[in-house]
Amino acid sequence: MIKILTLVCFAVSLLLSSCSEENKDEPAAEKKAPPPLAVEVITVSDESLPLWISFTGRTEATKRVEVRARVSGRLDQVLFTEGDYVNEGDTLFVIEKDSYEAALAQARAQLQMNQASLKLARADVERYRPLVAEDLAPRATLEQYEAREAELIAAIKADEAAIKGAELNLSYTNVTAPISGRVSRKLIDVGNIVGYGEQTVLTTIVSDNPMYAYFNPTENLFQIMRIHKSRDKMPAMVTVSGDRQGLVQREPLKGEVDFSDNRVDNNTGTISMRALVANDDHSLLEGTFVYVEVMITDQASLMLIPPGVVQEDQQGSYVYVLDENNSAKRVNIKSGHESRYYMIVTEGLKGGEKIIISGFAKLRPGVPIDPKDVTDSKGIKATLKKHGLMATEA
Known part of the structure; x- marks a missing residue:
């Protein structure tokens, strides 16, 4: 009997132990792989787009x-x-008018007085001229009357000039x-x-329409602009950044580069340039900090990516692209000129890659990706169009 009870207890303990082991394995079985990381991607391509160079500047009134x-x-x-x-x-x-009105009245009165005297002098000349011709009056007297007539004619001219001066001074009071x-x-x-x-x-x-925007490219950028520009006067776009709350919304102001200095500043190594832009609504004030975009050519075949997608570490610059398995893949790149809206890639990309443009905090090589293609809304061409930089007219 004791042996039977012992066997039963042993069997029960084995059963309980087996159940315990099964319960331990259940959480491991229930663990699932993390979902793919949802990110936005754009497709990069080597296409012809307007090439703009960005500068910061200050506005100045044209007058x-x-x-x-x-x-x-x-x-x-x-x-x-x-x-x-x-x-x-x-x-x-x-400005007070009284003294200038009085001066004008005095000048006019002097003119009238001299005109009356001239009338009398001319009458004396006309009366003495036939008498002198018949030797009935001395010639000296006639000459005195003729001199008086000439003197009054000159005085009247002076009076007329004085009147004009008095009228001018009176007008200056306004x-x-x-x-x-x-x-x-x-x-x-x-x-x-x-x-x-x-x-x-x-x-x-200050005259603020049109408005000047002065900017200072380096000598190197200035030479690039001279070599590659496709027009005599390069189109320009001037923008003012809105405040952080988004309360200020301003449309870009269009114009053209109308001046470049003839020397390099020895202290800064830059050249002063100027864009002339329309300011029809007078919203742009003198001294405003602005961004000046200058289009040096309307058709540049370059590999362009948003500057914000480029990461940096000790190995250099890189971007994340989508590989054939929909995973994140690191691609090292070399970059060229960078503007506010794009960066030129000189090495590392061939075109057709889908570059990841969001979710960088969680990105690692090999991370599964759930991509959303936003090329049509956030690609380089869409960005340029959004900011008015696709148009080739000034």
Whole structure:
């Protein structure tokens, strides 16, 4: 009986042990391989696209004028709002008119007085001329009247000039805008005396349409632009970055490069260049930090990739591409010129590769990939089109 119980207990323990081992194996069996990493890819190709070079720059007004008082007197009125856009000929300031109106009235009165005297002098000449011809009056008297007539004729011409001068000075009491543009703040308050001893600066006006954008390429880039440019005047695009909240949305301003300096700056090794762009809505202000894109050729056959996809380590630059097994594969590359929107690849890619452009934090060689092709929306051609850089017209 004891032997039977012993055998039963032993069998039960074996059964329980077997069940325990099976339970230990169940979690291992339930473990699954991680899902493929979802990433975006674009297909790269060696295709003809416009080649743009990016620079940073600053805007500058095409015209800057100091508005000065051309006559002296008390400043009576300010007729503009500081910072507003004004048109050429708009009255900005009024200087006291009283003394200039009086000077004009005096000049006109002097003219009338001399005209009356001339009328009398001519009558004397006409009366004495026949008398002298018949020796009834001395010639000296006639000559005096003729001299008086000539003197008054000259005086009248001087009076007419004085009237024009007085009218001009009176017109200067209305200080007008010499150009259209954005006016600065007033520099002199109403009630102050202006114009004595110097032409007082009252405000300044800058003309902002069109607008200049100055930038400074290196000597090497300048030579590249000269060699490869396909037009006499290279098209340019000026953009202003929006704020971080995306509250500022500005369209690129189109124009062309209209100036390059004739010397290299010894201190910086750069050359000053300038783009002239339309600013029809006057949204671009002088002194704004801008990006200047210059198109040096409209058809460049190059291997281009987004600059943000390039990784760096001790071995150099590389990108991840999709291999035949839909896994991530590292490809070492050598790069050339880089702009804001693309990088030129000189070695490592042949064209047709699908480059991974997202998910870099989890990417490793051999990682399974679930690719989404976004070439049509995020490829180089799509990026250039989005930013207005596919158009070849200036």
